[in-house]
Amino acid sequence: MVKEKEGIIHRKKTLNQVLFILGALIGWELLAWTGWFPPLLFPKMSQVFIHLWTELSGGELLQRVVFSLYIIGLGLGLAVVTAALVTTGAMLSPLFSDWVQALMAVLHPLPGIAVLPIIILWLGTGSRSIVAVIWFSSIWPLIANLHTGLRSVPTTQIEVGRNLGLKGIALVRSILLPGAFPYILTGLRVGWARAWQASVAAEMVFGASGGEGGLGWFIYKKRFFMEIPSVFGGMIIIILIGLLVERLCFEAVEVRTVRRWGMTSE
Amino acid sequence: MLSAEELVIENLDKTFYAGNKHINALEQVDFTVKRGEFVNLIGPSGCGKSTLLRCIAGFEKPTKGRVCLNGQEITGPGVERMMVFQSFEQLFPWYTVQENIMFALKVTAMVTSCAERREVARTYLEMVGLTAFADFYPHQLSGGMKQRVAIARALSVRPRILLMDEPFGSLDAMTRSTLQEELIRIWEETGVTILFVTHNIEEAIILGDRIVVFESNPGRIKAVITNKLARPRSPEANEFNIIWEQIHSLLRFKHPEKARPERSVTKLFTEERKLSLMTHL
Numbered sequence: 001m002v003k004e005k006e007g008i009i010h011r012k013k014t015l016n017q018v019l020f021i022l023g024a025l026i027g028w029e030l031l032a033w034t035g036w037f038p039p040l041l042f043p044k045m046s047q048v049f050i051h052l053w054t055e056l057s058g059g060e061l062l063q064r065v066v067f068s069l070y071i072i073g074l075g076l077g078l079a080v081v082t083a084a085l086v087t088t089g090a091m092l093s094p095l096f097s098d099w100v101q102a103l104m105a106v107l108h109p110l111p112g113i114a115v116l117p118i119i120i121l122w123l124g125t126g127s128r129s130i131v132a133v134i135w136f137s138s139i140w141p142l143i144a145n146l147h148t149g150l151r152s153v154p155t156t157q158i159e160v161g162r163n164l165g166l167k168g169i170a171l172v173r174s175i176l177l178p179g180a181f182p183y184i185l186t187g188l189r190v191g192w193a194r195a196w197q198a199s200v201a202a203e204m205v206f207g208a209s210g211g212e213g214g215l216g217w218f219i220y221k222k223r224f225f226m227e228i229p230s231v232f233g234g235m236i237i238i239i240l241i242g243l244l245v246e247r248l249c250f251e252a253v254e255v256r257t258v259r260r261w262g263m264t265s266e
Numbered sequence: 267m268l269s270a271e272e273l274v275i276e277n278l279d280k281t282f283y284a285g286n287k288h289i290n291a292l293e294q295v296d297f298t299v300k301r302g303e304f305v306n307l308i309g310p311s312g313c314g315k316s317t318l319l320r321c322i323a324g325f326e327k328p329t330k331g332r333v334c335l336n337g338q339e340i341t342g343p344g345v346e347r348m349m350v351f352q353s354f355e356q357l358f359p360w361y362t363v364q365e366n367i368m369f370a371l372k373v374t375a376m377v378t379s380c381a382e383r384r385e386v387a388r389t390y391l392e393m394v395g396l397t398a399f400a401d402f403y404p405h406q407l408s409g410g411m412k413q414r415v416a417i418a419r420a421l422s423v424r425p426r427i428l429l430m431d432e433p434f435g436s437l438d439a440m441t442r443s444t445l446q447e448e449l450i451r452i453w454e455e456t457g458v459t460i461l462f463v464t465h466n467i468e469e470a471i472i473l474g475d476r477i478v479v480f481e482s483n484p485g486r487i488k489a490v491i492t493n494k495l496a497r498p499r500s501p502e503a504n505e506f507n508i509i510w511e512q513i514h515s516l517l518r519f520k521h522p523e524k525a526r527p528e529r530s531v532t533k534l535f536t537e538e539r540k541l542s543l544m545t546h547l
Binding site (some may be wrong): 154156157159160161162163164165166170174175177181192257260261262263 | 323325343344345348349351353355356358359360369370373374403404405406423456
């Protein structure tokens with residue numbers, strides 16, 4: 001009964017939000033029709049979607065999407081591995097833990113894109129540099145959340161594990177990691193968002209060598225040729241990917257794990 | 267059965283160091299628990315009764331002295347000494363009630379096949395009356411239910427001794443008294459030895475065969491009271507009140523001779539009574 005009612009309320013809310021977005025798009029279209037703004041800078045929404053369709057069917061946009069996802073996956077994957085290693089080290093040695101905390105305090109406030117100039121000097125203007133910026137942008141929230149998550153596991157649960165004869169890796173795997181999972185998920189969410197931002201921003205600075213590049217590069221190039229509807233098209237694709245990943249990955253995982261286990265704070 | 271003395275605590279000292287200060291949490295604790303006995307530890311907070319339990323569980327190492335279970339010295343945590351905690355967080359939130367028990371059976375390699383584990387888990391859930399909640403997650407249970415699951419999980423791996431650290435301390439009075447009755451029934455059914463820490467005098471008298479009274483600073487055994495009241499025990503009984511007052515006065519006064527012990531009471535319970543402050547008498 002309660003569940004049903006909640007479902008109805010939830011559906012109503014979603015419908016409201018979808019209608020609002022549609023309304024905003026139509027509003028945009030009408031505003032463009034008035035001709036108050038130069039059409040070159042403020043294209044009609046219908047125009048944006050037509051261009052989007054052409055770009056998609058031409059195959060170039062899809063290629064850019066795949067490239068973006070690949071490079072983000074690479075950077076984020078490397079960041080996850082590094083974060084896991086660093087956190088393990090911090091758990092084993094209090095001295096190392098102090099260092100990591102100092103490093104986090106100093107480097108976390110530094111936006112990933114701010115290190116780009118120096119990374120270009122070190123690694124050149126290839127995709128390696130973009131991966132490095134993504135890595136740098138996403139690693140701090142990953143470490144911070146993993147660290148907090150492991151510390152948030154109640155001592156009692158760890159002691160129950162030890163009582164049952166678990167220690168070392170087995171204890172970490174079967175008690176600490178699941179216990180820290182809500183934080184790990186948050187870390188991945190923030191890390192993913194940071195990775196996106198970093199990749200788009202980095203590509204806008206130097207594009208990519210050899211004509212290879214992701215969505216940031218796509219938008220940058222289209223602006224260069226003043227194909228403004230395609231610029232907006234690229235933005236729409238970024239928004240859609242963001243929504244899809246949130247709904248299909250993070251939310252789906254959250255519903256099946258953290259929320260089912262009652263490990264959320266809400 | 268080689269000896270009836272299951273758990274032997276010899277000359278146990280436990281000192282905690284904090285900076286240049288040290289606290290004698292336990293001093294010269296010496297006592298034994300027989301197989302199948304139900305012993306309560308009671309005392310003011312900070313008297314070291316929980317520390318003693320943690321030394322037996324193997325979570326803490328004694329500074330001096332030793333603890334032996336069934337003739338073997340305890341060096342670390344072990345599945346033959348299962349602890350039940352006060353905290354409602356002792357269940358793993360990512361497992362259902364049944365999976366919590368199955369997990370314990372799996373990691374201790376008590377039962378190898380998954381189907382069998384399910385069977386055994388069912389049996390223990392039946393024991394605590396929670397079969398209907400087998401597929402619930404811990405966050406969907408009340409505090410009392412969580413503690414029942416914790417007891418079922420601890421018993422499922424067949425420990426020699428069950429160490430209970432104020433397991434009912436956070437429950438309301440009604441639930442607490444139901445669980446006390448059930449614990450007694452489970453204890454009679456399984457014959458497991460139980461060491462139960464509490465700070466509630468009534469709870470100690472309802473449950474224990476013997477009640478070990480602690481004093482604090484340093485944490486020492488002040489008296490051991492044998493409780494021969496017939497079960498089921500009810501607080502209305504006259505003898506109940508006599509024991510209650512005896513423990514109450516032991517807990518209230520540092521020196522037992524100032525506690526105006528009534529002759530009849532001391533006569534009733536002298537046999538096991540041991541006063542660590544003998545020199546004062």
